[in-house]
Amino acid sequence: MRIGIIADIHGNSPALKLILPSLLDEADLIMFLGDLCGYYPFVEECVSLWNTERIIGIRGNHDEVLLGCIENQKEPGEEYEAKYGSALARSLRNLSEPSISLLQSLPISKTLIANGVKFALYHGSPWDPLDGRVYPDYGAWDRFNEVPADIILLGHTHYPFVKYHLDKLIVNPGSVGQPRDRASMASFAVLDVTMRMVEHRRVHFDAKRLIEDVRKHDPDKAYLVEVLTRG
DSSP states (O other): OEEEEEOOOTTOHHHHHHHHHHHHHHOSEEEEOSOOSSSSSOHHHHHHTOOTTTEEEOOOHHHHHHHHHHHHTOOOOHHHHHHHOSHHHHHHHHOOHHHHHHHHHOOSEEEEEETTEEEEEESSBTTBTTTOOOOTTOOOGGGGGGSOOSEEEEOSSSOOEEEEETTEEEEEOOOSSOOSSSTTEEEEEEEETTTTEEEEEEEEOOOHHHHHHHHHHOTTOHHHHHHHHOO
């Protein structure tokens, strides 16, 4: 069994459009680790590419903010936009009911069995599902000993890694939509469940549309362009 692992799309439909069709062809199942929205605004286009029968997902911290805005009938507010820009608020105004329903269907974390193997999915970490951060140089791997799963999948940091710890496999696929270690190179992973082997992959995407959008709507958020163009 082969499983595609994706995370942190952040409204970057150009990147998702490049990787998702071929991944759906290759993998038996895709596991999504949260943050469909945030940073860039093309969430509705991302949802149009979704395959609800083949993708199992959870929500991320930006998805949680968006869902809170829907529930409370308000926009993200100045503090959020000062840090992340206006994309989430603009996405919120344009979301269709099916897109809202998809986001609402995503749990904060999830455990499941696939091919006889128990998976645990978290956007952040098992002890802080939305906001925890486990980077490649994390030093307290024994914290995972108590997680009741064979394979633990994490997102949120936008940095990929594979860690074999005792009898557990811990994987972060990196970010599809805003990779932070290589500019404009969508990061994702393919897992051979039987062999417990992980292949990280990169696909270059054209960031022009994203950059133009940032410069038009968030010209003071230089980081949103810089992260897409730096070496």
